[in-house]
Amino acid sequence: MKPIWIVDDDQSIRFVLEKALLREGLxxxxxxxxxxxxxxxxxxxxxQGPQALVSDIRMPGGSGxxxxxxxxxxxPGLPVIIMTAFSDLDSAVSAFQNGAFEYLPKPFDLPKAVELIRRAVEESQREEVAEVKMAASPEMLGQAPAMQDVFRAxxxxxxxxxxxxITGESGSGKELVARALHKHSPRASGPFVAINTAAIPKDLLESELFGHERGAFTGAQTSRRGRFEQADGGTLFLDEIGDMPFDLQTRLLRVLSDGHFYRVGGHNAVKTNVRVIAATHQDLEQRVKQGVFRxxxxxxxxxxRLRLPALRERREDVPMLTRHFLLQSAQQLGVEPKRISEAALDLLGTFQFPGNVRQLxxxxxxxxxxxxxxxxxxxxxxxxxIGVVEMGGVLPISMPLSLATAPTVNLQAEDRVHVETAVTASFHVPADKKTAISHDWESELATEALSLLATDRHDVxxxxxxxxESCLIQAALSTTRGRRIEAALKLGIGRNTITRKIQELGIEG
Known part of the structure; x- marks a missing residue:
């Protein structure tokens, strides 16, 4: 690991920080x-450079x-923490305009100082991983006409x-498009900052976007820059913008209008120069009509507007993407890449891929x-x-797995009972048909949809x-015996998302 550089003319400060960080393995x-x-x-x-830098403001031989x-x-990606006496706080605030990660007021609490430095190191490492990924792998792959239109755009x-x-279904690669737009723009040397507005609780999202001042709320022991400040001079990617709370939409509109905003608990306007790229899988026009989006x-x-096609709309790209992902997986696991037969590729090409490229x-x-x-x-x-899930010798039992975003592995006998019970209960399967649920569940879904659409309802x-969603989450919770984080991993969603969905849908467990 690269070292943390400490810059201070006070030997006692350097000594204390050195010993504290070394105890933490830094x-x-x-x-x-x-x-x-x-x-x-x-x-x-x-x-060969530093992982993070901690510097005093006032020193003989130069200013921090x-x-x-x-x-x-x-x-530009190096996190810099500015140490300052309380009398220098005005200088420290101005340092944020020049890209400081945080400031550390003197005299400081040593454990809090170490925690702040560790946070800076973690952010630096995340940025390094992201840069390596962007440099090491192709941005996007696709020969289908629909993807060529995206590349031209x-x-x-x-x-x-x-x-x-950017619009498109979940898993279709909206963030890849956003990163490509950033990489090929005049802002490429600036930061690319992404945030999923649906994955962050409403009461924390405002602070995540705009930052907060010290003491703005319980636990805000230091000031913190938000994503808009972190993305200054670069690009901010707002994923799942359709889920942004209505009151925060007003604040976002103001930033987009004039580039100014206030931190939570702040009284001084902050100016930022950010290009915003938004993405959603939802119909925003419909959400505007419903009154939930400004x-x-x-x-x-x-x-x-840039529409990203679903994978089923570009089936000719499936073989190329499959070989690419097999090679990528082998490199990550340190094993020999596997090859795939033409027959297997043909069968894979007939799959609907509701989870799109991420599912592949x-x-x-x-x-x-x-x-x-x-x-x-x-x-x-x-x-x-393949279309068949073998469970306990009973064939066929077909769960609605073709809508899942990740493959499944055959379950042990003890777990099969829980899964079968959850799935049959969710779909109200008659007792005499619990061992043979119809493979053609899409047709049953269409029938149910047509039945509801024939009424005067407007919420089908x-x-x-x-x-x-309730069926999927209950099935996942059954396989993990109620462990939410594990269920979220299996479904390919965030733990905040599954918690929010469980509350919204009134799911017990």
């Missing part, structure tokens, strides 16, 4: 003034604020700062681990692709979606 390197730091940086590349400015020019938008709205915000975001990637991970031979045959594909989408 290596350090200390300097007495900014000149020494700049000299040490000469000739070093990113791999000047050092911050120089560091950000050379290493990215090319046309690459030199623009215009706001873009029409003025919709028009502000919907300057350029999960299937390839599963095959890399579970397929018994180096060449994957049709019989080796996961049950939801919500009714059927809630029943479907």
């Amino acid at each position: 290596p350090t390197r200390s300097f007495t003034n900014p000149r020494e730091v700049l000299k040490a940086l000469e000739g070093l590349d990113d791999a 604020l000047d050092l911050l400015t120089t560091i950000k020019e050379r290493l 990215i090319g046309r938008l690459s030199q623009s700062n215009v706001t873009v709205m 029409e003025d915000l919709f028009h502000r975001l919907n300057v350029i 990637e999960n299937i390839c991970h599963w095959l890399t681990v579970m397929a018994p031979a180096q060449v994957i045959e049709s019989k080796d594909l996961p049950p939801e692709v 989408w919500d009714v059927l979606t809630q029943r479907f």
Whole structure:
């Protein structure tokens, strides 16, 4: 691990931080003034530089604020923590405009200082992993005409700062498009910051977006920059924007209008220069009509709309994507890449992929681990692709797995009872048919939909979606014996999402 650089002319400060960080397994390197730091940086590349930098403001031989400015020019992704006496707090606040990660007031509480530095290190490591992923793998793959249209659109938008709205089903690769737009834009040297507005609780989302001042609420022991400040000079990707709470939509609209906002508990306006790219799988026009999404915000975001096709609309890309993901999985696991037969590819190409590219990637991970031979045959594909799930010798029992976003593995006898009970209960299967649920559940869904659509109801989408989500979550909870985090992992959703859905749907357990 790269060291944390400490810059302070006070030997006692350097000594205390060195010992505390070493006890936490964090290596350090200390300097007495900014000149020494700049000299040490000469000739070093990113791999040899610091993981984070902690610097005092006032030192003989240079200012910590000047050092911050120089560091950000050379290493824009390096987190810099500014140490300051209380009399220097105005200087520390101005440091945020130059990209400081946080400030650490003197005298400081040592455990809190270590916690802050560790947080800076974690953020630095996340950025490094993201950069490696972006550099090591193709941004996007696709030969289908629909994907070529997307590539052309990215090319046309690459030199623009215009706001873009990306629409498409879950798992279709909306964040990849956002990253491509950023990478090929004039802002490519700036940060790319992504946030899923649906995965963060409502009471925390405002602070996540706009940051907060010290003492703004219980637990806010230090000031914190929000995602808008972190993305200054770069791109902010707002995923699942359709789920943003209505009151926060007003604040977002104001930022998009003039680039100014206030931190939670703050009284001074903060200026930010950010390109916003939003994404959603929802019909925002319909949500505007329902009164849950602001029409003025919709028009502000919907300057350029880019629709990403579902995988079933670009089936000719399935073979290429499959081989790519098999190679990627093998590299991650350190094993020999598996090959796939033409027959297996043909069968895979007939699958509907409701989870889109993300589901295909999960299937390839599963095959890399579970397929018994180096060449994957049709019989080796996961049950939801083949269409039969073998449970306890009873054939066929078909759970609605073709809508899941990850492959399944045959269950032990004890767990099969729980899963079968949960699934049959959710779909109200008659007692005499519990051992043979219809394979053609899509037809039954269509019949139910037609029945509801024939009435005067205007909530058919919500009714059927809630029943479907409830069934999926109950089935997942049954397989994990009520463990929510594990159930969320199996479903391919976040733990905050499953908690929110359980509350919304009134699911017990």
